[in-house]
Amino acid sequence: MLTDFSRQTLAGLRILIVLTVLLGVVYPVAVWAAGRAFADRADGQLLHHDGEVVGSRLLGQNFEGDTWFHPRPSANGYDTLASAPSNLGPSNPDLLAAIEERRAAVAEAEDVDPARVPADALTASGSGLDPHISPAYALLQAGRVAAANGLTPEKVRRLIDAYTEGPVLGFLGVEGVNVVELNLAISRAAH
Numbered sequence: 001m002l003t004d005f006s007r008q009t010l011a012g013l014r015i016l017i018v019l020t021v022l023l024g025v026v027y028p029v030a031v032w033a034a035g036r037a038f039a040d041r042a043d044g045q046l047l048h049h050d051g052e053v054v055g056s057r058l059l060g061q062n063f064e065g066d067t068w069f070h071p072r073p074s075a076n077g078y079d080t081l082a083s084a085p086s087n088l089g090p091s092n093p094d095l096l097a098a099i100e101e102r103r104a105a106v107a108e109a110e111d112v113d114p115a116r117v118p119a120d121a122l123t124a125s126g127s128g129l130d131p132h133i134s135p136a137y138a139l140l141q142a143g144r145v146a147a148a149n150g151l152t153p154e155k156v157r158r159l160i161d162a163y164t165e166g167p168v169l170g171f172l173g174v175e176g177v178n179v180v181e182l183n184l185a186i187s188r189a190a191h
Contacts, residue, residue, distance in 0.1 A: 047184055055180045060131040063183055066109075066148035067190075069141050071179040072120050073102060074128040083127045099123065110140050132176030135164050149190035159185050 002010075045057035055061055060071045062078050075086035088095035099122045106121045107114040118137045138160045146156040163182040167173045 047180060049184055049187065054184065056131075057178060057181060058131065059129050059180075060125075061180060063179065066144050067186070068183050069133070069138060069145055069177075069179050069186070070106075070109075070121075072130055072133055073098075073122070073124045075124040076128050078129060080129065083129050085124060085126050085128060106140075110144060112140060116140065131178050131180050132165070133179055135160065135175055135177055138164075138177040138179075138182065145186060149186055151186070151189055155189065156186070159189065 046053050047055045047057055059080060060074065060078060062074070063070055076082040076084060086095065102122045103114050103117050106112075106117045110117075118134050118140065120134045121137050121140070139157070142156045142160060143153055145151075146153045149156075159182060160177055163185060164175055164177050166175055
C-alpha cells in the first residue's frame with residue numbers, strides 16, 4: 001500500500017514529465033515551426049540587393065547625399081541598440097533649435113520655402129528607427145533624387161506611389177513611404 005508521501009511523489013513526477021514534454025519539447029518545436037512557416041517575418045524582413053543583405057524593411061537607416069531619399073531624423077543615430085526618443089519636451093530650447101536647423105537644411109537641400117517642410121522631416125519617431133516618411137516628404141525630395149540618379153521626375157513619383165503603404169487595417173495610422181525599400185528601388189532603376 002502506498003503512503004500519502006509516495007502518492008504525492010508519483011503525482012509530482014507525472015506532472016514533471018508531462019510538463020517537460022509539453023514545455024520542453026512540444027512548445028519549442030511549435031514556435032520553431034511557426035518561425036519557419038513565416039520565415040521572412042521571423043528573420044526580420046531582410047532586404048537583399050545583388051545577393052547581399054542591405055537592411056530590414058522594419059528599421060530605418062541613414063541615407064546621405066543627393067541620390068537617396070532621406071529618412072526621418074533619429075534621436076540616436078539609427079543605432080538599433082539605443083532605440084529611443086530624445087525625451088526632449090515640445091518647449092525644450094534644444095529641441096526647438098534642432099527643429100529649426102533641420103527645417104533650414106531640408107529647405108536648402110530641396111530648394112523650397114521652409115514653411116513647406118513637413119513635420120516628419122524635422123522630428124524623430126518614438127523609436128528613432130521608423131523606416132517610413134510621409135508621402136509629402138517623399139514628393140518634396142523627388143526632384144533632387146530624380147536629377148541625381150538620371151531618372152525622370154515622373155518615374156520617381158511612380159516609385160513613391162508604388163512604395164506608399166496605407167494605414168494598418170485601413171484605418172490605423174496614416175500613409176507612409178518605406179524609405180529603405182524606396183531607395184532600393186531607386187538604386188535598381190538607376191542602374
